[in-house]
Amino acid sequence: MADKMTKAQRHYCMSRIHSSGTKPEIRLRRALWHMGFRYRVNDPRLPGKPDIVFGRYRTVVFVHGCFWHGHQGCSLYTVPKTNVEFWVSKVERNKVRDSAVWRRLEALGWKVVVVWECQLKKAVFEETVLRVKDEIVSGGKEYRERIALARQLREKSRKERAERKARDKYFSQEIKAKYSR
């Protein structure tokens, strides 16, 4: 765990984490910060401007409101009784946009983690933080493995090229020797 704070600073931070008036997303961020993870917030360079970006782990986290992003089967996703069609189509559009963003991020090699607002309620907050932590760690592991594999493949093809070149050179010398007599 990264910990370079003074006792007073830490006490202040911890008190902020547990203070009830804090936005759930910020509480999540702070909890992860205290576990030693560093991140950028709302990075405009990435598709969908992900809420929390863990560059070292090639992982992004979206914190989604259950209503606006249509959390299926969730009690917080209840469509208002009036203008049903309007709300349903609005939420459906958001969902389509969300999954397009996730696909684009995944195509760029990012692991995408979605945290629903209901998963940040006090009773399940800690469980969610631990789940997200595991996802970030495994995202980082997968990323490092992909980099290592790509490096191996590059090295292999570089060797093959060098071998081919040496072979071609040898044969062309042999042919020259044969016919130049």
Ligand SMILES: [Zn+2]
């Ligand atoms: Zn929900």
